[in-house]
Amino acid sequence: MNKYFPGIGRIEYRPDAGPDDTLVFRHYNAKETVHGRTMEEWLKFSVCYFNTFRYLGSDNHYGERTHQRSWEDGSRSLDNYKRRMMAAFEFFQKLHVKYYSVSDRDMAPEGENYDQTNTFLDEMVTLACDLQRQTGMKPLYYSADLFTHPRYMNGSGSNPDAHVFAYACAQVKRSMDAAKRLGAENFVFFNPRDGYQSVLQRQFFRDMSHMAQLYRMAAQYKDKIGFRGQLLIQPKPADPRRHQYESDAMSTMHMLRHFGLDKYYKLYIKPAFSRLMSRPYEHDVYMAAAYNMLGCVDASDSWPEFNGTSDICAQDMRDATLVMKCVLEQGGLQQGGFTLGGRVRRESTEPRDLFHGHIMAMDTFARALRNAARMISDGSFSRSIQQRYSSYKSGFGERVEMGNMTFDDCEDFVRKNGEPMHQSSRHEHYENMFNYYISPPRQ
Known part of the structure; x- marks a missing residue:
């Protein structure tokens, strides 16, 4: 695979690299043992398909797309989705990662009706399976996109229209079938439209009980088809015009426990979202871990100039170290891992910029892993905490x-x-x- 990123080979580990050598890892050494496991085992890096290959530099307020990609014509044709997937797998292979994270609508476009949509998806999943066999890759997580289509403008599982609820459930069913075919290690529910804009329009408990029914059916269907992936929910507080029912770790865990679903689900935490709730970056990571509900982490930072409403490639060493300390203390993420969920800047228009951003994020968390291992191994922090609770x-x-x-x-x-x-x-x-x-x- 050397069509869409010519001149770039597989990214190698070079700890002696100089400041201008930005197409090598200075810190991420996949086979290096840290705290009893390799970096690759602790981190399980996954490329976010959406932010890496579907974001094209557009700005909702101030401009059209700036990223002109050789594989991308901006259309919703199946041929365009196929070229995009070929480019994505070339990128994954050259970045030297084993996982990617993707949704059904990342893979395939909507058709003119439900059956055609599923035909498109089946064809693209078949292509992905072929590429996975060639590269040895698979999804860290798969998900159903229950928010971009206009039918979901009032939510999916919590939609007041039962017809929309049925469509969301049918879409999840087909997505779970795809997740099994692809060997995904997790299945993520990401519901940014499921909330309320006005208390005058919604019945809160009714909405949440409907969402719980969707989650219960998903757990049942997981067993029916023999899907072995972990079910995850990502709390989402990002839209300032809407209060999400799953706005943070505590609200999501409370809903799951209330409806008796907590044994089936864990949480996929995006630490940058905590800042939208005026909380420390690592808040939801530690909160989920405290209840043994931390399943996956998004390795991205927030745009400080836009109050955290978007994602950039991780670079904050302090924040990453706090997250890694929590992950090491709980013994890792089991089936989960770290999704590289950052976008390159709108003005970063060269395809190689995608590599620069992902390498920076991977190196940031590799250094954070070493930092956290040192912190835990020498015991100083642990002794100080134990002293605080000595009474x-x-x-x-x-x-x-x-x-x-x-x-x-x-x-x-x-x-x-x-x-x-x-x-x-x-x-x-x-x-x-x-x-x-x-x-x-x-x-």
């Missing part, structure tokens, strides 16, 4: 941990011991420690 190791605190306290017990303890002493959070101490690990180790 729970014995006596009254130990009984709290065991969960057998009453208000009367608490009152008796206060009467006996009086006012608690003020304890500093030592916030600056922890931040200072963290800075030590994100700096290069001393030789």
Whole structure:
């Protein structure tokens, strides 16, 4: 495969590369062992098909597409989708990754009716299967696009129209069939239209119960067809004009638990979305992990000049290290991995810019992996945290941990011991420690 990215070979690991050598990995060494596993095993990088090959530099407010690709004519013809897929697999192979992440509408266009749409999809899945056999690749996740078509303007699973609900379910069914054929390791639900713009128009519990029915049917169909992938949901707070029902990790987990679905699903977290909720970048990653619900992570940053409403290729070492610390502490992402979900800039018009952006993101998380491994291995952070919670190791605190306290017990303890002493959070101490690990180790 050397048609669409001529002059670019397979990206290699070169730790001695100079500042101008931006078509090599300086830090990502797939076979290097870190904290008991290879980088490739910890990170399981996947290229996001949508942001890499369907974003063409358009701007909703200020301009048309700027990315003119040799494989792309901008049409919805099947031939255009085939060229795009051929270019994508050449890119995957040269980037030296084993996974990609894709939806049904990334792969194939809508037809004139439901049957034609599925015929198009079947043909493109067959092509993808052939390319996978040639390259050894497969999807980290597959998903059904339940938001771009006008039929979903009022949502999919939560749509007030039962006809739209039925169409969404039928589309998920066909997508899960495709996911099985392609050997996808996960199936993602991504529902940015499922929410409300006005409390006057929607019945919240009814909407969420309908979404839960879709999720329940998906879990049942997964067993029926023998699909072994993990079901994932991505919380989505991005549209400022609409409040999503699954706006963050906690709201999504609460809905799943309320409807008895939490044992079937985990979460696909995009840390950059946390900032839209005025929370730290890593908030939802740690929250999902705390409940054993972290399944996959999107490795992208936000556009600071647009308040995080879009994605750029990951480059923030501090944020990435915080995420990797969480992932290492929970023992990895099992069937999940890291989706390279960033876009190149609108003004980055050369095809090689796609490589530059993805290499930067992969190197960022490779360095973050090493940082987190050092942090965990030497135990300093763990000892400091344990010291903060030392009052729970014995006596009254130990009984709290065991969960057998009453208000009367608490009152008796206060009467006996009086006012608690003020304890500093030592916030600056922890931040200072963290800075030590994100700096290069001393030789």
